[in-house]
Amino acid sequence: MNESRTRRRGEELIKAIHDAALEEVIEVGAGRLTMDGIARRAATPRTTLYRRWADPIDVLLDALYHQHPVEEPTPGADDLRGDLIRALRLMVEWAFSPAGRAVAAILTDPRSVALMSDALFERVFAGRGGTFTRTVLEHYAERGHFPAALLTPVVADIGEALVTKRLIDAAAPPTDEDLAAIVDQAILPAIGLGPSSARGS
Amino acid sequence: MNESRTRRRGEELIKAIHDAALEEVIEVGAGRLTMDGIARRAATPRTTLYRRWADPIDVLLDALYHQHPVEEPTPGADDLRGDLIRALRLMVEWAFSPAGRAVAAILTDPRSVALMSDALFERVFAGRGGTFTRTVLEHYAERGHFPAALLTPVVADIGEALVTKRLIDAAAPPTDEDLAAIVDQAILPAIGLGPSSARGS
DNA sequence: AAGGTAAGATACAAGCGCGTAGCTAAGCAA
DNA sequence: TTGCTTAGCTACGCGCTTGTATCTTACCTT
Known part of the structure; x- marks a missing residue:
């Protein structure tokens, strides 16, 4: 046997x-x-x-x-809007991964939160869960696509915050159209690139 | 005895x-x-x-x-910015109430979510938890303070989404300055009232 | 090939939540 | 006052999780 x-x-x-x-x-x-x-x-x-x-x-x-750190968004050519959408899609993928779901489960459990070390919080969150769009935004701010002064902590959080709310409210994952709406209607206006310049399709 | x-x-x-x-x-x-x-x-x-x-x-x-429905924000005089901040403060207060904390605890528990009826979800969420700023925004949109077309579902969610993220990330409740930053840097730009017209203090 | 390390299979008592049953007694209404 | 309703009390057997102890045996190193 x-x-x-x-x-x-x-x-x-x-x-x-x-x-x-x-x-x-x-x-x-x-x-x-x-x-x-x-x-x-x-x-x-x-x-x-x-x-x-x-x-x-x-x-x-x-x-x-011991999870692998999540993939970092890599700002590509000259496409701020597209890179932002891709960054948010990365976030959605992470959120639906076992690790992402586990983090969500933990965050509202009193016992778990109490035991969560700063090191882990750093590694799982500040390190990645919180800043998908920030990487992209910093990239384009440095290149003068918009005033760097507008890239405040609040603005860097807009995309992640709206996606998070979507994930909580609706059962189905946000589509690319949903993500595009977030980028066009919330993020771009906040960095001074309103409908006038960002109206693509 | x-x-x-x-x-x-x-x-x-x-x-x-x-x-x-x-x-x-x-x-x-x-x-x-x-x-x-x-x-x-x-x-x-x-x-x-x-x-x-x-x-x-x-x-x-x-x-x-059986909880009392949460207080509705009542748009006051001619102060969109102030009303938005007050609406978000209402949301923060609710989030720190027993009911608010309980909802947070439930939302990530598989068993609870499965048992949650649509009726309850409606009453607790769609009815209130999701739309503090919407009431205010609709009020001012109707009065022509900004183009009503800009008040999309995404835009109506910006404030609540950012506050929610703040509540998750940081332990301490957001201050009025934090809420003001959200209003000034995210909500107002999204409805076309950027720094030029909304720069107050 | 020999020996150490660590995984696998039991087994155990203690504690707790579960669901139910039986009884006592307080509150309320006719 | 009488009697219905319902809260309070106690107790039971069941099953699951816990933490530990003991033994066997597969794997790896030397």
Whole structure:
């Protein structure tokens, strides 16, 4: 009987557990996350979990910490509007990834938030979740496409904020038209590129 | 021993349980909400809860449903900017109320969302949580302060979206200066009232 | 080939939330 | 006052999660 061909160890096992934690939190929520649930999903005894982590949230935060950083938007040619839309689309993709969903689940769980270290918050948020459009906007501001003074913290947040609200309000993911509307009607006017100059299609 | 002077009944008891449910969900999160916890906090036997509700989320949703609708912003004199700031302040106040925090806790809990009826969603959200600035904007658009065509769904969401992001990112509530920045740098430009005409202080 | 490391399979008692049942007694109305 | 309704109290068995302990065995290193 060659059933258990491979017994997972080290990296491989840990990755399986991390994945299980992310899947589990998406399904049951941060509050109902248990060692049992994660272990069952990862098909490993609980003992293995306790050897490394103290509680389910610990596993989850560790899983998030070891996620690959999200892709950075790379401003391309001379297309501010298009780059902004692409940046927002990157954000939407991240939001629908296991990591993105897990972060959403965690953020409103009192216990999880309390245990969330600044380091993780930095890594998951300030580092990426919060600034998709900022990279693009800074790029074009430096090149004089619009006054750099207009690129305030508030303005840098407009796109992400509106997409976030869309994700909360509606079940379906925003279409490219939705993202374009956000860019045209909110971001571009804020940096002085109103309908007069940005009216493309 | 006149300990148990009053035995609560009907309305009074239900309100105590509703309050307990809201407090409980804020403290432990939607996932860890239990009949036991609510009952303990309301100082009533679990039996009483089961007589009316099937599970903890049921209690919580009922509590939210019976909350007083949030105050509507009332556009005042001739002060669009000031009215917008006041509308956002109303939103911040609601967000920090027990009901506001409870809604936040629920929205990312898979089980709760699944049980949330359209009626409740309507009453709690579309009805109020989503549109503080819209009321104000519509008022001034009708009076020709700016082109009504610019008041798109996206534009109506800008203020709420940015405040929401602020609430998620930062622990401290936004100050009036923060709200003013949102109005000046994001909302007003979007309706064609950029720095040239809105530069107040 | 030998030995150390760590995963896998049990098993266990303790604690808690669940849902129900039975009873007592307070509040309210006729 | 009588009697209906309903809150308060206690208790039970069930199942799940917890944290730990013990043993076997696969994998990796030397």
